[in-house]
Amino acid sequence: MTSTAETLRTKNLAVGYQQGKAKAPTLILEGLSLELPPGRLTCLLGPNGAGKSTLMRTLAGLQAPLSGSVMLGDTNILHEEPAYIARKMSMVLTDRIEASNMTGMELVALGRTPYTNWLGILTPTDKEMIDWALDVSGARPLAQRRIHQLSDGERQKILIARALAQDTDVIILDEPTAHLDLPNRLEMMQLLHELARKTQKAILISTHELDLALRMADNLWLIGPQNHFHVGLPEELVLNGAFEAAFSRSGLCFDNQTGNFLIGTSSLTHRVTASGTLLGLAWTERALRKQGIELSTVPANGQITILADDQNNWRWRWQEAEDSTVFHSLGALIDRLKIYLARQD
Amino acid sequence: MKERPIRSATRMSPPTPQSSPKHRLWFIALSILLVLCFILDIMLGSIHIPFQEIIKIIFGGASSVQAWQLIVEKIRIPKAITAILAGSALSVSGLQMQTLFRNPLAGPSELGITAGAGLGVAVVMLGGGSSGVYAIRELGLSGSWLVIGMASAGSALVMLLILAIAGRIRDHVVLLIVGLMIGAITLSVVSIWQYYSNPEQLQSYILWTFGSLGGVYGSQLYVLSSIVVCGLLLAYSSSKALNVLLLGNNYARTMGLTVGRSRLIILSGTSILTGSITAFCGPIGFIGIAVPHLTRALLGSSDHRVLIPASCLVASILMLVCDILSQLPGNATVLPINIVTSLLGAPVVIWVIIRHQKIRTTP
Numbered sequence: 001m002t003s004t005a006e007t008l009r010t011k012n013l014a015v016g017y018q019q020g021k022a023k024a025p026t027l028i029l030e031g032l033s034l035e036l037p038p039g040r041l042t043c044l045l046g047p048n049g050a051g052k053s054t055l056m057r058t059l060a061g062l063q064a065p066l067s068g069s070v071m072l073g074d075t076n077i078l079h080e081e082p083a084y085i086a087r088k089m090s091m092v093l094t095d096r097i098e099a100s101n102m103t104g105m106e107l108v109a110l111g112r113t114p115y116t117n118w119l120g121i122l123t124p125t126d127k128e129m130i131d132w133a134l135d136v137s138g139a140r141p142l143a144q145r146r147i148h149q150l151s152d153g154e155r156q157k158i159l160i161a162r163a164l165a166q167d168t169d170v171i172i173l174d175e176p177t178a179h180l181d182l183p184n185r186l187e188m189m190q191l192l193h194e195l196a197r198k199t200q201k202a203i204l205i206s207t208h209e210l211d212l213a214l215r216m217a218d219n220l221w222l223i224g225p226q227n228h229f230h231v232g233l234p235e236e237l238v239l240n241g242a243f244e245a246a247f248s249r250s251g252l253c254f255d256n257q258t259g260n261f262l263i264g265t266s267s268l269t270h271r272v273t274a275s276g277t278l279l280g281l282a283w284t285e286r287a288l289r290k291q292g293i294e295l296s297t298v299p300a301n302g303q304i305t306i307l308a309d310d311q312n313n314w315r316w317r318w319q320e321a322e323d324s325t326v327f328h329s330l331g332a333l334i335d336r337l338k339i340y341l342a343r344q345d
Numbered sequence: 346m347k348e349r350p351i352r353s354a355t356r357m358s359p360p361t362p363q364s365s366p367k368h369r370l371w372f373i374a375l376s377i378l379l380v381l382c383f384i385l386d387i388m389l390g391s392i393h394i395p396f397q398e399i400i401k402i403i404f405g406g407a408s409s410v411q412a413w414q415l416i417v418e419k420i421r422i423p424k425a426i427t428a429i430l431a432g433s434a435l436s437v438s439g440l441q442m443q444t445l446f447r448n449p450l451a452g453p454s455e456l457g458i459t460a461g462a463g464l465g466v467a468v469v470m471l472g473g474g475s476s477g478v479y480a481i482r483e484l485g486l487s488g489s490w491l492v493i494g495m496a497s498a499g500s501a502l503v504m505l506l507i508l509a510i511a512g513r514i515r516d517h518v519v520l521l522i523v524g525l526m527i528g529a530i531t532l533s534v535v536s537i538w539q540y541y542s543n544p545e546q547l548q549s550y551i552l553w554t555f556g557s558l559g560g561v562y563g564s565q566l567y568v569l570s571s572i573v574v575c576g577l578l579l580a581y582s583s584s585k586a587l588n589v590l591l592l593g594n595n596y597a598r599t600m601g602l603t604v605g606r607s608r609l610i611i612l613s614g615t616s617i618l619t620g621s622i623t624a625f626c627g628p629i630g631f632i633g634i635a636v637p638h639l640t641r642a643l644l645g646s647s648d649h650r651v652l653i654p655a656s657c658l659v660a661s662i663l664m665l666v667c668d669i670l671s672q673l674p675g676n677a678t679v680l681p682i683n684i685v686t687s688l689l690g691a692p693v694v695i696w697v698i699i700r701h702q703k704i705r706t707t708p
Binding site for chain 2: 060061062081082083084085086087089090091093095096097098099100101102106107110111113114116118119120166
């Protein structure tokens with residue numbers, strides 16, 4: 001157990017891959033001078049093919065950089081044996097594990113590999129580390145189960161326990177939320193966020209989950225268009241527009257207010273007025289946006305009033321000149337609005 | 346604040362991966378079964394020898410009939426020991442290959458490794474030229490080493506080839522077919538060679554291809570057992586690496602394994618085990634692929650520190666049973682051992698394919 005945590009830093013790192021021996025290497029990202037702060041959850045975000053996995057593999061020493069160096073404290077990991085790196089840095093990969101018969105406990109115990117003797121005999125210290133890793137990751141109930149019987153979320157959790165048992169200052173996880181459903185994704189991010197705090201480890205994950213990364217990450221590494229690399233707090237990257245630049249597509253728009261993606265904003269062609277509770281307004285707005293209708297608070301010809309009782313029975317009153325109709329479903333309201341808007345055109 | 350494990354004596358830990366009582370029970374049961382099969386194998390044969398006499402001879406006593414003593418000491422015990430050596434060697438090389446290739450269908454005969462060993466044997470037996478016929482039964486001590494060396498080199502050659510191809514092909518079944526093809530090519534090369542060989546050389550080679558546990562005597566048995574023991578120790582010392590390799594090369598690397606070096610050690614262990622047994626007993630199929638699966642199913646473990654010795658036990662028992670069956674009790678004919686192992690082993694492979702429904706997808 002190291003008492004002084006060593007920080008992972010890169011110096012003018014360029015990553016890419018060599019395709020065949022004759023060809024020139026393909027450069028993906030260059031000029032990266034990054035630092036992975038301990039006790040923080042850092043999220044690496046970027047569109048598909050932006051080089052997230054390549055960067056992570058390079059940081060972990062699984063792949064050689066094209067130039068530059070990856071430093072752990074004062075040592076360049078490029079010049080170190082895997083056995084040395086394994087005591088400083090652990091990884092959770094997307095590789096599928098198909099070891100039949102292996103229990104969760106056995107998997108976590110494999111995390112002690114860098115410390116055990118030639119036969120892999122566990123010492124009392126190893127066993128304590130395994131116990132601690134199972135507890136702190138919440139994977140204790142999975143210890144006696146076979147890993148091929150675990151769900152995706154459970155398997156991810158036991159793999160995190162394995163990485164913790166490896167007792168490293170840095171943990172790198174490649175897409176830990178892939179294949180998970182929404183509640184599991186939330187739980188996983190929450191767990192990683194807490195682990196970074198509790199253990200003072202530097203945790204780096206790559207993910208596609210913008211929303212979760214914005215909410216949970218302490219620090220963001222964002223790969224933007226033309227492979228521009230942005231580093232900062234999530235909030236900073238939203239404010240300086242890096243986020244919007246990285247993910248905007250035609251028909252998709254990043255809402256700087258909420259940190260959400262809005263669908264169909266560019267095709268909002270109609271506008272109606274609405275009033276009601278905040279909750280009612282928010283969800284009515286979402287439903288209407290999909291139909292290309294924008295809500296506004298400026299009084300206009302047509303007017304929607306959203307009504308609700310304490311039983312969560314929602315109603316929508318549509319007022320048009322002297323005419324007033326109450327709808328019990330949003331669908332019916334939208335059908336009515338379409339007729340109205342067609343007449344307006 | 347850093348949260349770290351606290352040393353506490355009161356904590357009740359669930360059983361850690363090592364030394365579970367269930368495994369110990371299996372080891373005892375298998376050992377007893379092995380001893381029983383060993384005695385049974387020595388008892389049965391074309392000539393009936395009473396049980397008391399067998400026991401007397403095994404424990405170093407002198408039998409009342411000298412012929413019995415000779416039969417047991419010079420024929421039956423060496424054959425039973427060869428069966429144990431062959432079973433252990435082939436099953437452990439199969440186990441190592443299945444982990445190394447991460448392919449449940451890997452095995453020495455299935456991926457053409459045995460055929461590679463056969464090529465090595467052919468080089469010695471057919472390539473001896475006019476300098477004299479190298480019938481394997483007549484090999485002296487140096488000849489034994491030569492044939493083992495060539496067979497192991499042949500195995501290693503095919504192993505390297507398969508390993509290189511496995512890096513490109515991610516489909517288990519396709520790799521199996523490629524292995525069979527490489528085996529076929531190797532055998533064709535040997536066949537072409539046979540065509541130009543003289544009848545005496547050919548006869549001894551053909552006899553070798555039938556496979557037999559008998560015929561390893563005296564100094565040859567010492568050579569074979571020392572080689573196999575070395576191979577098994579090499580395999581056992583790789584068990585930590587094998588356990589880590591279960592998670593795949595990338596994980597193994599991030600857990601501190603120098604993957605290339607470990608692969609080389611595992612590969613040489615496998616080649617020595619397969620090569621030496623194939624050199625002396627001929628190609629023996631299905632033990633290498635089937636026994637690791639049986640052992641895993643029996644013990645419910647994935648830990649090579651348990652699986653390697655357990656595979657040795659299971660395979661030894663199975664080989665002794667095969668040998669007993671090959672003699673068709675009450676009959677003077679002896680079937681080639683390869684036929685019996687195929688009859689018992691092939692259904693196991695079918696069971697494995699059915700059980701691993703997603704066998705084609707690579708981990």
